[in-house]
Amino acid sequence: MLRVLGVGELLITNDPEDTLITFALGSCVALTIYSSSQKVLGMAHIALPDSTIDPLKSLQSPGYFADTAVPGMVEKFLKQYHCHGWELNIRLFGGATAVWNDDSFQIGVRNLEAVTAILQNYRLACETSQTGGRFSRTIAVSVKDGKVKVHQQPLNSAQPIEGSPPGKLAILPN
Helix, strand or coil, rough: CEEEEECCCCEEEECCCCEEEEEEEECCEEEEEECCCCCCCEEEEECCHHHHCCHHHHHHHHEHHHHHHHHHHHHCCCCCCCCCCCHEEEEEECCCCCCCCCCCCHHHHHHHHHHHHHHHHHHCCCEEEEEEECEEEEEEECCCCCEEEEEEEECCCCCCCCCCCCCCEEEECC
């Protein structure tokens, strides 16, 4: 079953028929965690790095913030699904730079830094990632085999980024 995650949503599933997908990642970050031995997949569509700006929202939508999404996912994998940290395939997508010249908030960069730092606190690291740049990315991951499909296109399709293909589909190996 295709399960769509919107901004701020987080989902962990062990149903082999599930494929998790999130659309149009710009500065947002998709964190995926997969255990091939337990056949468990998690995805979060993270919008902001720090929940202190809206603690109530972090309780209602823990996937919205890096500092609630990452610990929530990792703890579930380790405790509820009995996974070992060394077996987890962790990937990051998104974290793009805004299309305007003055990206003073640097949300994409800050999201990536926050997720990476929290993972390091657990002594975990990303195996692969497709992050940064000025691309919108759509990510789909299968529970059955952990395969990731990434579709990316320039954020401002009216003015393509010099040297980049107009739209690109990549399939990442496990």
